[in-house]
Every structure is written in structure tokens, then in C-alpha cells.
Amino acid sequence: MKGSRDILLVTHPVLNRDVLSVTLDLKGTMPPHRTVQQKDQWMNKILRTVLVASLFAAGMIAAQSSAPASAAYCVGIYRIYYNSPGSDTGSNTSLNGEWIQLHNKCSTSRSLTNAKIKDYVGHTYTFGTYALGGGKYVKVHTGKGTNTTTDRYQGRAWYVWNNDKDTAYLYNGSGTLLDKCSYNNRYASSIYC
Ligand SMILES: [Ca+2]
Numbered sequence: 089m090k091g092s093r094d095i096l097l098v099t100h101p102v103l104n105r106d107v108l109s110v111t112l113d114l115k116g117t118m119p120p121h122r123t124v125q126q127k128d129q130w131m132n133k134i135l136r137t138v139l140v141a142s143l144f145a146a147g148m149i150a151a152q153s154s155a156p157a158s159a160a161y162c163v164g165i166y167r168i169y170y171n172s173p174g175s176d177t178g179s180n181t182s183l184n185g186e187w188i189q190l191h192n193k194c195s196t197s198r199s200l201t202n203a204k205i206k207d208y209v210g211h212t213y214t215f216g217t218y219a220l221g222g223g224k225y226v227k228v229h230t231g232k233g234t235n236t237t238t239d240r241y242q243g244r245a246w247y248v249w250n251n252d253k254d255t256a257y258l259y260n261g262s263g264t265l266l267d268k269c270s271y272n273n274r275y276a277s278s279i280y281c
Contacts, residue, residue, distance in 0.1 A: 162194035163203075163220055164267035164281070165258055170249035171277040172230075178246060183231030186247055188256055195222040202261035208254050213242045215261075256281075 165188060172185035188205060192198050203215045205228060213228060218240070220226055226238055230248050233241035242248065249256070253272035260266050269281035 161260075161264075161266040162196075162198045163190055163192045163200065163258070163260075165189075165256055165269040166191035166225060167278055167280050168249060168254075168256055168269060168271065169278040170254065170271065171251040172247070173277070176247060176251070180231040180233075183244060183247060184229040184233060184241070186230040186249055187227040188249070189225055189227045190220065190258065191225050192220040192222055197221045199261065200226075203266075204257075204259045204263075206257040206259070207248055207250075211248045213248075215240065 167189040169185065169187050169189075172182045174182065174185075176182060190200075197219045200215045200218045200220055203218075205213045216235075218226075221237075224238075226240060228240045228242060230242050230244050232243045233239065235241060252274040253270070255268060255270040257265060258267045267281070269279065271279040273279070
């Protein structure tokens with residue numbers, strides 16, 4: 089076991105002379121051990137510390153942060169315009185004044201084919217074949233219309249986003265929750281998520 093670790097240390101691409109010298113320094117500070125097991129445990133601890141430190145240095149282990157899980161995904165919910173301008177007459181124009189906007193925060197395109205947008209009670213919109221370009225936005229309107237790169241249409245005959253409070257969920261085509269956005273403000277018309 090010890091031998092294989094030594095080979096790993098010498099041949100691992102992210103380890104460099106600094107790390108090896110740290111290892112040697114740490115070996116030099118090894119306290120006296122009463123048993124072989126204690127010595128082995130101590131060395132294991134040192135080797136783990138050095139390996140983890142070197143992987144961090146090489147960027148191979150991302151630092152944990154308190155950011156929400158959604159930050160891990162490129163495409164997220166950017167804004168919901170949940171109270172269409174003017175009276176809610178149910179006209180197609182009014183329905184399309186209600187929308188949810190997604191943003192691809194990454195620089196390269198992301199597939200949204202079969203991706204789903206759901207509200208709190210489960211009303212579901214499913215994308216067809218679609219990809220959102222790097223840095224781009226797309227609005228998904230509630231009413232009927234002809235899909236373009238920047239505007240998609242749920243084709244509904246009535247509103248889907250409540251005027252007071254609701255939660256939007258975005259799932260990718262594999263069913264992974266990419267983002268969610270809740271609001272609870274009947275005095276506003278939209279929310280930036
Ligand atoms: Ca309205």
C-alpha cells in the first residue's frame with residue numbers, strides 16, 4: 089500500500105516539487121509512534137492532506153460554497169411576468185403578456201429539448217427540440233403563437249402563473265431540477281429570480 093502511494097505521489101500530474109517537498113518536510117516532523125499502526129495512520133493523514141491540498145491547487149476539487157444548487161447549472165429562471173399588463177381578459181395578447189424568461193449564464197449553448205417548466209400545482213410546459221445559445225434569453229409565453237429562437241408559446245387558453253403567489257420549476261430533459269423561483273407579491277407584476 090505504501091509503495092503504491094509513493095508511486096502515485098511521484099507520477100500524479102498535479103503534484104509538483106513543492107508538494108513533494110511539503111511531504112518530505114512533514115515526514116521530517118513525524119512524531120515518535122509507539123506502534124506501526126500509529127505511524128501508518130499518521131502517514132495516511134499526511135498523504136491525504138497533501139493530496140487534497142494539491143487537488144485544490146490544481147482546481148480539480150471545486151471549493152464548496154453556500155450558493156444554491158441552481159448556480160451549478162447554466163440555464164436558470166431569470167424573470168417571471170406573472171400579472172399580464174392590464175385587465176386579465178383572457179385574450180391571446182393578454183395571455184402572451186404573461187411569460188417566464190430563462191437565461192443561459194454559460195458561454196456555450198445548452199439543450200432544452202424535452203425540458204419542462206412547471207408551476208406549483210403541476211401545470212407543465214414541455215420544450216420541443218430547442219437549444220438556448222450561450223448568454224441568451226428565451227421567453228415562454230402562456231398563450232398561443234409561433235415559436236422562434238427567443239419566444240416560445242405554451243398554447244394555453246388561460247393564465248398559468250398566479251397573480252399573487254406561485255413557484256416555477258425548471259427541469260432539463262433528463263428530469264433534473266435546474267432551478268426554481270417563488271414569488272408572493274400581489275402588488276408587483278413580475279419578479280427577477
Ligand atoms: Ca393583469
